[in-house]
Amino acid sequence: MRRSRRPFRVIPAAVASILVIAGGAQTPVNPWASSSWQPPSGYTGPVFKLSYDYPAHPVPPPANPPWIQALGGKPISADNALAYVQAVKEYISDDMRVLTLDYPHWNDRPRKWYNVPWLFSIRDPIRGTYVGFSQDPSVFPLSNMKKKVMTDYVFVYYNDVAGYTLGQLWGKTALNPDLTKAQFQDGAIIIKAALTDATPADWSPLEGAATWELYPPVIPPVGDPTAPTKIVTTRFFQFDIIVKDTKTAPATGWVFSTLVYDKNVQGDAWKRMVPLGAMWGNDPDLNSIVTPNTALKENVINPMAPLYSVETLGYGGRLSGPNDGAVSENNIINGQLVPRARISSCMSCHGVAEWPLKSSLVPAVSSTANNPPDPTDTYSYVPAPGSVEFNNWFQDRPGNMPQDTGAVALDYDMNIALKALPFWQQYTSSAANRATFLSQVPQELHRHVLHPAQTSTTGKLLRQPE
Numbered sequence: 001m002r003r004s005r006r007p008f009r010v011i012p013a014a015v016a017s018i019l020v021i022a023g024g025a026q027t028p029v030n031p032w033a034s035s036s037w038q039p040p041s042g043y044t045g046p047v048f049k050l051s052y053d054y055p056a057h058p059v060p061p062p063a064n065p066p067w068i069q070a071l072g073g074k075p076i077s078a079d080n081a082l083a084y085v086q087a088v089k090e091y092i093s094d095d096m097r098v099l100t101l102d103y104p105h106w107n108d109r110p111r112k113w114y115n116v117p118w119l120f121s122i123r124d125p126i127r128g129t130y131v132g133f134s135q136d137p138s139v140f141p142l143s144n145m146k147k148k149v150m151t152d153y154v155f156v157y158y159n160d161v162a163g164y165t166l167g168q169l170w171g172k173t174a175l176n177p178d179l180t181k182a183q184f185q186d187g188a189i190i191i192k193a194a195l196t197d198a199t200p201a202d203w204s205p206l207e208g209a210a211t212w213e214l215y216p217p218v219i220p221p222v223g224d225p226t227a228p229t230k231i232v233t234t235r236f237f238q239f240d241i242i243v244k245d246t247k248t249a250p251a252t253g254w255v256f257s258t259l260v261y262d263k264n265v266q267g268d269a270w271k272r273m274v275p276l277g278a279m280w281g282n283d284p285d286l287n288s289i290v291t292p293n294t295a296l297k298e299n300v301i302n303p304m305a306p307l308y309s310v311e312t313l314g315y316g317g318r319l320s321g322p323n324d325g326a327v328s329e330n331n332i333i334n335g336q337l338v339p340r341a342r343i344s345s346c347m348s349c350h351g352v353a354e355w356p357l358k359s360s361l362v363p364a365v366s367s368t369a370n371n372p373p374d375p376t377d378t379y380s381y382v383p384a385p386g387s388v389e390f391n392n393w394f395q396d397r398p399g400n401m402p403q404d405t406g407a408v409a410l411d412y413d414m415n416i417a418l419k420a421l422p423f424w425q426q427y428t429s430s431a432a433n434r435a436t437f438l439s440q441v442p443q444e445l446h447r448h449v450l451h452p453a454q455t456s457t458t459g460k461l462l463r464q465p466e
């Protein structure tokens with residue numbers, strides 16, 4: 001894997017899997033497998049079990065949800081948005097405390113949190129995480145992150161309201177997803193947690209953070225495939241929570257929020273996850289280049305959030321977290337080298353969730369004339385922030401309206417658009433179908449949607465499938 005400093009140009013190569021279609025002949029594959037490899041020998045701790053017993057019937061949202069109550073009868077704004085986030089956090093706290101702080105008891109709960117299928121070739125067998133991102137110290141100059149390459153691991157869970165939609169989308173077999181059923185109902189809550197392999201010695205904001213032990217794949221060529229595998233200790237530093245709430249957010253249907261670890265807060269490690277902010281739209285009416293000092297109306301940032309978490313805010317201060325890659329490095333903008341630029345936001349990036357993926361996740365120059373080949377893969381060609389082309393990524397659209405014509409919108413869901421569907425496609429369609437599909441997908445996204453094939457160069461299995 002080449003490590004890049006640019007957001008979303010890096011995806012870990014998946015562990016090679018013998019389940020990949022070989023020479024056109026399909027080998028049976030189980031989409032619901034938890035992980036393609038076993039825990040290390042001698043490991044006796046808890047293991048990850050894919051949760052896919054999705055509700056068969058629509059699950060009504062709570063009658064008077066506490067997050068709507070927290071708005072006090074007013075539209076969401078800077079005055080009440082953080083109270084909204086706090087109320088959602090409280091609502092899921094019982095479950096999330098067990099998940100993050102007491103994993104051995106997670107599996108024996110009557111859990112109503114679900115995962116997507118098809119990710120077995122990247123999911124670690126003891127916690128179900130996979131590599132999300134890698135970042136280097138230049139991303140966090142103010143908080144002095146020292147680890148040369150810090151790797152972030154992530155995992156995603158859907159609540160019962162959202163789980164019903166997953167069941168409709170994937171059906172019993174997960175072989176023929178019905179994309180017309182990918183729209184979530186009000187009350188859907190989806191969480192994504194991010195853990196880092198940096199230690200407090202590498203990055204002091206992590207002192208006292210909750211830890212998890214993971215058993216990730218060895219990723220060639222960075223890792224030596226023959227090297228002994230090992231358990232990695234990681235720390236929670238970001239916890240996203242998004243809520244489908246068309247009442248509060250009629251333009252987009254969602255309130256996106258994220259919690260970040262703050263070592264200075266009293267209480268257990270879950271209590272110390274504090275809101276970084278919330279957004280329910282991209283503020284398309286505010287051009288942050290023309291009027292940089294005008295306060296955003298659909299984005300709220302917690303003024304008390306720890307320093308490291310605001311280093312990576314998005315375009316014009318729109319919400320984005322330390323694990324999200326809204327800050328892009330080594331950009332060419334209008335022919336000039338711009339070392340660091342804020343070019344994304346939670347909902348800007350998630351707004352591209354569509355099938356097939358026809359736009360890159362962060363704004364990218366579309367014309368090849370201005371985008372000369374870059375064999376070293378060092379630069380991003382970014383349209384000028386605030387320009388019409390750039391602003392395509394900063395609209396407010398309902399979740400059933402795709403960013404690009406000819407694509408099906410997936411209601412802001414990236415776990416499905418960038419992970420589950422590409423794996424499904426890879427495992428179930430012929431080489432010719434995949435080629436047709438890829439011809440529609442921007443070149444720079446090919447590495448995202450080609451995982452298993454990328455790694456089959458040696459044909460060698462690194463770990464045995466389940």
Ligand code: HEC
Pocket residue numbers: 007008132154156190191192240241242256257258319320321324325326344345346347349350361362412413414415416418419
């Ligand atoms: C530059 C792109 C980008 C930005 C910015 C971004 N995300 Fe994501 N997000 C992703 C991708 C890609 C995934 C899929 C993760 C996976 O499965 O590997 C994802 C997954 C998620 C999920 C799981 C559900 C889903 O849609 O897949 C949640 C929840 C989430 N992000 C919330 C947020 C929040 C909140 C923010 C801002 C604080 C944010 N994201 C910023 C790209 C982004």
